[in-house]
Amino acid sequence: MNTNRRSFIKKSIIGTGLLTGANLLGNDVFAHESTANSSKISLNNDDIILFQGDSITDVGRDRNNKNANDTAALGHGYALLAASQLLNKYPAKKLKIYNTGISGNRVPDLQKRWQEDTLAIKPTVLSILIGVNDFWRTIDRGAQTTVEDYKSQYQQLLHETLQKLPSVKLIIGEPFAVKGVGHITDAWYPKFLAYQEAARDIAKEFGGILIPYQKIFDNAQKSAPGAYWAADGVHPTLAGAQMMASAWMDCIK
Numbered sequence: 001m002n003t004n005r006r007s008f009i010k011k012s013i014i015g016t017g018l019l020t021g022a023n024l025l026g027n028d029v030f031a032h033e034s035t036a037n038s039s040k041i042s043l044n045n046d047d048i049i050l051f052q053g054d055s056i057t058d059v060g061r062d063r064n065n066k067n068a069n070d071t072a073a074l075g076h077g078y079a080l081l082a083a084s085q086l087l088n089k090y091p092a093k094k095l096k097i098y099n100t101g102i103s104g105n106r107v108p109d110l111q112k113r114w115q116e117d118t119l120a121i122k123p124t125v126l127s128i129l130i131g132v133n134d135f136w137r138t139i140d141r142g143a144q145t146t147v148e149d150y151k152s153q154y155q156q157l158l159h160e161t162l163q164k165l166p167s168v169k170l171i172i173g174e175p176f177a178v179k180g181v182g183h184i185t186d187a188w189y190p191k192f193l194a195y196q197e198a199a200r201d202i203a204k205e206f207g208g209i210l211i212p213y214q215k216i217f218d219n220a221q222k223s224a225p226g227a228y229w230a231a232d233g234v235h236p237t238l239a240g241a242q243m244m245a246s247a248w249m250d251c252i253k
Helices: 003-012 078-089 107-117 132-140 147-164 191-205 213-220 238-249
Strands: 048-053 096-099 125-129 169-173 209-211
Touching (some): 048 078, 078 096, 107 147, 132 147, 132 191, 169 191, 191 209, 209 238
């Protein structure tokens, strides 16, 4: 990235910082520690919040329903649970919350629909969780993509986003997998770890708040087995979705 571009990003992004992982404090698996360098997002009146990603975000939403704050449009996962908490906690802010995640998506899929499903909505807060399929398709379908492809495509996506929405506040979810459960075999490692590292690097590069979902799911297994949180190792159960929503809410000041 050249000096001018770095300067643009530095000036453009609001809400920089990293969210650290979950700690088990007593029986509360949803508690999170913050570092001295972390920051959280302050919501403004009339903010537009968009959840974007793959099946973990999609979770059966009605894709024909384009309405904000609509249960059917938000799906049945962490996006709905986080949205319900936001709307309950901040009624005076008149928030508009959308979900445009699509099952099976990788970063190239996001690129193809980014204008319609992200930029046209003009979010002021953009939450992205993407990456598990970018790796998984190399295992189950022989996709000839690399972690370098994933990272460079993700970077291109965010460059475009900041050009069109220079003040957007970014929340980057770390792709995660529950090792030894369902689809998650030894074949995933150590290669999948590089995709997680790439997502962390991207959050840092673009000033997004990182949600370290892998650490959160790892810590949750101190209170219940991995399958309790994600039955197939990838898609969260109801308990796992609530844990994700709680971690997402911890990004909000």
